[in-house]
Amino acid sequence: MISAATRHMRILQPAPDVYAFYDGRVAGQRFANHPNWVDDGALSLGVASYALVSNDEALVYDTHVSLDHAALIRSTLEAKGVKRFTVVLSHWHLDHVAGTGVFADCAIIANRRTAAHLERQKGDIEDGALEGLPAISPLVLPTTLFDGEMTLTIGRHEVRLIEVNIHSDDATVLWLPLTRLLLAGDTLEDTVTYVGEPQHFAQHLVDLERLRLLHPAAILPNHGAPEVIAAGGYPDTLIDATAAYVKGLLRCVEAPRLRSLSLREFIAQELEAGWVHYFEPYEAVHEKNVATTLALAASSTGL
Numbered sequence: 001m002i003s004a005a006t007r008h009m010r011i012l013q014p015a016p017d018v019y020a021f022y023d024g025r026v027a028g029q030r031f032a033n034h035p036n037w038v039d040d041g042a043l044s045l046g047v048a049s050y051a052l053v054s055n056d057e058a059l060v061y062d063t064h065v066s067l068d069h070a071a072l073i074r075s076t077l078e079a080k081g082v083k084r085f086t087v088v089l090s091h092w093h094l095d096h097v098a099g100t101g102v103f104a105d106c107a108i109i110a111n112r113r114t115a116a117h118l119e120r121q122k123g124d125i126e127d128g129a130l131e132g133l134p135a136i137s138p139l140v141l142p143t144t145l146f147d148g149e150m151t152l153t154i155g156r157h158e159v160r161l162i163e164v165n166i167h168s169d170d171a172t173v174l175w176l177p178l179t180r181l182l183l184a185g186d187t188l189e190d191t192v193t194y195v196g197e198p199q200h201f202a203q204h205l206v207d208l209e210r211l212r213l214l215h216p217a218a219i220l221p222n223h224g225a226p227e228v229i230a231a232g233g234y235p236d237t238l239i240d241a242t243a244a245y246v247k248g249l250l251r252c253v254e255a256p257r258l259r260s261l262s263l264r265e266f267i268a269q270e271l272e273a274g275w276v277h278y279f280e281p282y283e284a285v286h287e288k289n290v291a292t293t294l295a296l297a298a299s300s301t302g303l
Contacts, residue, residue, distance in 0.1 A: 054155020063099030070099020090185030113170030
């Protein structure tokens, strides 16, 4: 069901049985006329949720930025014959959990850290106090929790849920060993990762290496270029680009000359190599990332 909120949604099929529900990166598009986290943190950069479909089963990886978006995902899959849904949350951030209410009758799986973050902040999320409007109400909490790893079977597909600390301390990525496809959530991003927890940079680099050792044939991030996602996803050099960017932010602490570089200058080598693609709205993300990194360094000797 198409609504005003979902009129720009594109349904892509990057791999057999895999669908990407992509919204954003549309000139002039606005979710609302006032400042809001949907436009500023999601649609401006482009955001996707994914579904893995086999026979009458579907695994939905994140529930998108609104109930309307989630309803479109569910109705599209039901039209394809899906009767059984399992939801997996990549992490607790709002643009990934806003549509949980549409899947209230389904199993919703998350790692224990994600569940703890959501439970602790449920009231503020539901009344719009956490990140401002729109409020997410109802926020349906996970029904099944795991630590470390968990394996699911969706029709003919084995899916490994792997907990990592990249971007947020509660990330869950999906690994399909049969096709070597990695659904990366926000652990990997094109043009660059959004930094909210620079105190965990060292662990981010360790866990990026864990992802590299999977040797994925293709990577599907939640925030990326729709044309790359539609064509099958990113090569594993997206992991290299992310690690290089994190190391570059760390160098900013001791190398003031790096702080004033534009994003295009900061990641010039990765852009030239074609590992990532320049998208101008990420200039603002980069500025925030540098500021966040330096603020932590100023307040702590641990970075």
